[in-house]
Amino acid sequence: MAYDSASLDKPLETLKAFDWGGDVAAFEPIDAAVIAVHADPAARADLEKRLSALLTAGTSRAAKEYVCRKLSVIGTAASVPTLAALLPDTENSHMARFALERINAAEAGAALRQALGTVQGDLKIGMISSLAGRGDTACIPMLAALLAGDSRTAVAAADALGRIHTPEAVQALTAAGGTSDQAVAAAIVDARLACAESLLKQGKRSEATAIYKSLADAAAAGTTPAAKSTRLAAARGILACLDTTSPS
Amino acid sequence: MRLFSTQVLAIVTLACLPFSLSQTTAAADAGPQNAVQMTIDFLTRDDANLRAIGLERVRYGLKGQESTQQLAGLLPRLAPARQLELTAALSDRGDRAALPALLALLQSSSDATVRATAVQAVGVLGNASEVAVLTKSLGAADPEKSAARRGLAVVRGAEATALIAAAAKQGDAELRSTLIDVLADRRAVTALPDMVTAAVADDATVRTAAMRAIGKFGGPDQIVGMVKGVLKAAAGGERDDAERALVTVCTQNPRHEQSAAIFIEQFKSADDQTRELLLPALGRVGGAGAIAIVDGLIADTNAAKRKLGLTALSKWPDATVSDRLLDLLGKAQDPDERELLLGALIRIAPLPDNKLNNQQKLELLQKTMTLCTGDEDRRRVLERANAIRLVETLRFVAPYLDDPNLAEPACLSVVELAHHRNLRDSNKEEFTKALDKVLETTKNEELVDRANRYKQGQTWERKKPAGS
Numbered sequence: 017m018a019y020d021s022a023s024l025d026k027p028l029e030t031l032k033a034f035d036w037g038g039d040v041a042a043f044e045p046i047d048a049a050v051i052a053v054h055a056d057p058a059a060r061a062d063l064e065k066r067l068s069a070l071l072t073a074g075t076s077r078a079a080k081e082y083v084c085r086k087l088s089v090i091g092t093a094a095s096v097p098t099l100a101a102l103l104p105d106t107e108n109s110h111m112a113r114f115a116l117e118r119i120n121a122a123e124a125g126a127a128l129r130q131a132l133g134t135v136q137g138d139l140k141i142g143m144i145s146s147l148a149g150r151g152d153t154a155c156i157p158m159l160a161a162l163l164a165g166d167s168r169t170a171v172a173a174a175d176a177l178g179r180i181h182t183p184e185a186v187q188a189l190t191a192a193g194g195t196s197d198q199a200v201a202a203a204i205v206d207a208r209l210a211c212a213e214s215l216l217k218q219g220k221r222s223e224a225t226a227i228y229k230s231l232a233d234a235a236a237a238g239t240t241p242a243a244k245s246t247r248l249a250a251a252r253g254i255l256a257c258l259d260t261t262s263p264s
Numbered sequence: 265m266r267l268f269s270t271q272v273l274a275i276v277t278l279a280c281l282p283f284s285l286s287q288t289t290a291a292a293d294a295g296p297q298n299a300v301q302m303t304i305d306f307l308t309r310d311d312a313n314l315r316a317i318g319l320e321r322v323r324y325g326l327k328g329q330e331s332t333q334q335l336a337g338l339l340p341r342l343a344p345a346r347q348l349e350l351t352a353a354l355s356d357r358g359d360r361a362a363l364p365a366l367l368a369l370l371q372s373s374s375d376a377t378v379r380a381t382a383v384q385a386v387g388v389l390g391n392a393s394e395v396a397v398l399t400k401s402l403g404a405a406d407p408e409k410s411a412a413r414r415g416l417a418v419v420r421g422a423e424a425t426a427l428i429a430a431a432a433k434q435g436d437a438e439l440r441s442t443l444i445d446v447l448a449d450r451r452a453v454t455a456l457p458d459m460v461t462a463a464v465a466d467d468a469t470v471r472t473a474a475m476r477a478i479g480k481f482g483g484p485d486q487i488v489g490m491v492k493g494v495l496k497a498a499a500g501g502e503r504d505d506a507e508r509a510l511v512t513v514c515t516q517n518p519r520h521e522q523s524a525a526i527f528i529e530q531f532k533s534a535d536d537q538t539r540e541l542l543l544p545a546l547g548r549v550g551g552a553g554a555i556a557i558v559d560g561l562i563a564d565t566n567a568a569k570r571k572l573g574l575t576a577l578s579k580w581p582d583a584t585v586s587d588r589l590l591d592l593l594g595k596a597q598d599p600d601e602r603e604l605l606l607g608a609l610i611r612i613a614p615l616p617d618n619k620l621n622n623q624q625k626l627e628l629l630q631k632t633m634t635l636c637t638g639d640e641d642r643r644r645v646l647e648r649a650n651a652i653r654l655v656e657t658l659r660f661v662a663p664y665l666d667d668p669n670l671a672e673p674a675c676l677s678v679v680e681l682a683h684h685r686n687l688r689d690s691n692k693e694e695f696t697k698a699l700d701k702v703l704e705t706t707k708n709e710e711l712v713d714r715a716n717r718y719k720q721g722q723t724w725e726r727k728k729p730a731g732s
Binding site: 248251254255258 | 306313325
C-alpha cells in the first residue's frame with residue numbers, strides 16, 4: 017500500500033486526545049503507514065515529522081506513548097531532539113527512552129548520555145539501562161564513575177557495563193575495586209561474569225580466564241553463599257575456557 | 265591446552281580451595297592438567313554443585329572419543345550414586361566410545377539402579393552389536409527389564425531391528441511378546457510380516473502383542489493376517505483386543521479406507537460361521553460397504569442373522585446410522601432388541617467424532633429420550649448429555665432436576681456442563697439458577713462442592729483415575 021499523507025490527517029487529529037482503553041481501530045491507517053514508508057525515505061521523513069509533532073504539549077500521555085512506539089520503528093536522528101526533550105519528564109521519560117534505545121543514530125545515544133548527566137533517581141537508572149540496551153561504548157567512563165555513587169545507581173551501572181561487555185567495560189569493572197556495599201559488589205561480580213562469558217563466546221579464552229581467575233581469587237577466602245556462588249561460577253567458567261574442543 | 269597447563273594448576277587450586285581444604289590438597293597433589301582431568305576432579309567431589317559443573321561438561325563439552333573414554337573410565341572408581349550421574353551424562357553425550365565402559369559397568373555392578381541406567385545408556389548409544397546384551401537384560405527384574413525395553417526401542421539401525429525381529433520369533437512367550445512390543449515402539453515396518461505370523465501363534469500372549477503391534481502402524485497389507493488373528497483369538501478379552509486392533513487399522517491408520525475395503529471383501533468371502541465371528545468388528549469399522557452387509561442381515565428372516573445384524577449396527581463408530589437405529593427402534597417389539605438399539609443411540613449421539621455438529625447431537629439425544637420407556641434409559645441419556653457442551657443441553661437437562669427419579673443424573677450433567685468456564689460464564693444467569701437447584705437437590709457431596717465452586721467462578725480439578 018502506498019503512503020498517503022493526507023489520509024493520516026484525521027487519525028493523527030484523533031490521536032491527540034487518545035486515552036488508554038479507547039478505540040485503537042482509528043489508528044490503523046497510521047500503523048499501515050509505518051509499514052508503507054519502510055522503503056520510501058521521503059515518506060518516512062514526512063511521517064516521522066508528523067508523528068514527532070505530536071510529542072509536544074497538548075497531546076495526551078497515551079498518544080505520546082503510541083507515537084514513541086511508532087518512532088521506535090521509523091525514527092531517525094530527526095526525531096531525537098523532540099524525544100530527548102521528554103527524557104527529564106517523569107511521565108514520558110520511559111517511552112522516550114523506548115524510542116531512543118531503538119533509533120539507529122548516534123544522536124540517540126548522545127541524547128541519552130546527555131540526560132544521564134542531568135537526571136536523577138529512577139530516571140537516571142532508566143538512562144543507564146537504555147544506554148546498555150544500545151551497547152553504547154561512549155558512556156563507559158560515565159558508568160565507571162557511577163560505580164562509586166549511590167547503591168541503586170551503582171548496581172545499574174555495573175549491570176550496564178556487563179551488558180556492554182567490551183574490554184573497556186571490563187577494565188572499568190576491574191578498576192572498581194572493593195566496595196562495602198554488598199549489592200554493588202554482587203552486581204559487579206555478575207557483570208564481570210557476563211563479560212567473561214561474552215569473551216569466551218568470542219573465543220577470547222585467555223582474557224575470559226583472567227576474569228574468572230580474578231573472581232576466584234577474590235572469593236577464595238569467603239564463607240558467604242555469595243562467595244561460594246562466585247567460586248562455582250568461576251570454576252565453571254575456567255573449565256569452559258580450558259575446554260578448547262567445544263565451541264565457545 | 266598446554267598454554268594453560270601451568271596456569272590451570274593455580275587456577276583450579278584457587279577455584280577449589282574453599283570447598284574443602286583436604287580435597288583441595290588432594291586436587292593439587294593430583295594436579296589436574298587439562299579440562300578432562302579438571303572435570304574428572306569435579307565429578308569425584310562431594311559438592312553437588314561442582315559435580316553438576318563437571319556433568320555439564322560431560323554432556324556438552326570435551327569433544328572427542330579420547331575424552332569420552334577418559335571420562336567413562338572414571339565409572340569403576342565411583343560410588344553407585346555417582347555412577348548413576350555419570351552414566352546418564354554419558355548417555356546424553358551420545359558418543360559410542362563410552363560403550364565399553366558402560367558394558368563393563370553392567371558386568372560388574374550389582375546395584376539394580378546402576379544396572380538399569382547402564383542398560384538404558386547402552387540402548388541410547390548402541391546399535392546392532394548391543395541387541396544381544398539388551399535382550400539378555402529383558403530377563404532381569406525391574407528396573408533393569410524396563411530399561412532394557414526402552415533401550416531396545418531406541419537402539420539404532422535397521423540391522424538392530426532385524427535382530428530384534430529375529431529374537432521375537434523364538435524363546436518364551438513373555439520374551440517374544442515384549443520384543444514384539446519393542447518392534448511396535450520402533451515402528452518396525454519391516455517386521456510386519458513376522459507380526460502377522462505371530463498374530464496366529466499358539467500362545468495367546470504372543471498373539472495379543474502381535475495384533476496390538478500391527479494395530480499401531482499396520483495397513484492394508486496386514487488385513488488378511490489380522491482377520492486370521494481375530495479368528496484365532498480366544499473369545500472374550502483377547503478377541504476384543506484383536507478386533508480393536510483391526511478396527512484401528514481400518515478406521516485410523518494410513519490408507520484405512522483401503523484396509524476397510526479389504527476387510528469387507530474378506531468378510532463377504534467368508535463362511536457363515538466366520539462372518540458371525542467377524543460381525544462385531546465389521547460394525548465397529550462402519551462405512552458404506554459394511555452397512556450394505558448389515559442391512560442385508562437385519563432384513564433376513566432368520567432371527568439369528570437379524571440379531572447379528574442388529575448387534576453389528578449397535579457397535580457402529582459414528583452417527584451415520586442414527587436414522588436406521590431410530591427407525592428400527594420405533595418398530596421394535598422384542599425387549600432385547602429395543603434395549604440393544606436404544607443403548608446404541610445413547611452411545612452414538614454424543615460421540616465426539618460422530619459426524620454430527622453439537623446441535624444435531626443434542627437433537628438426536630432428545631429424540632432418543634422420547635423413545636425411552638424406563639427411567640434407567642432416561643438416566644443414561646441424561647448422563648451422556650453433558651458431553652454436548654451447549655447451553656441448549658443445560659435447558660434440556662434442567663427440567664429433570666425436579667424429577668425425583670432422574671434428579672441425580674441431571675445434577676451430574678448440570679455440574680459437568682458448568683465445569684466448562686466459557687460455557688458457564690457466557691450463560692451465567694442460567695447456570696447460577698441451575699446450580700442453585702443442584703445444591704438444593706443432590707445428595708452427592710462432590711457435586712455440592714463443585715456446584716459451589718463454579719458458582720464462585722472457581723475451578724475444580726478432576727481426580728486422576730487410580731494408576732494413571
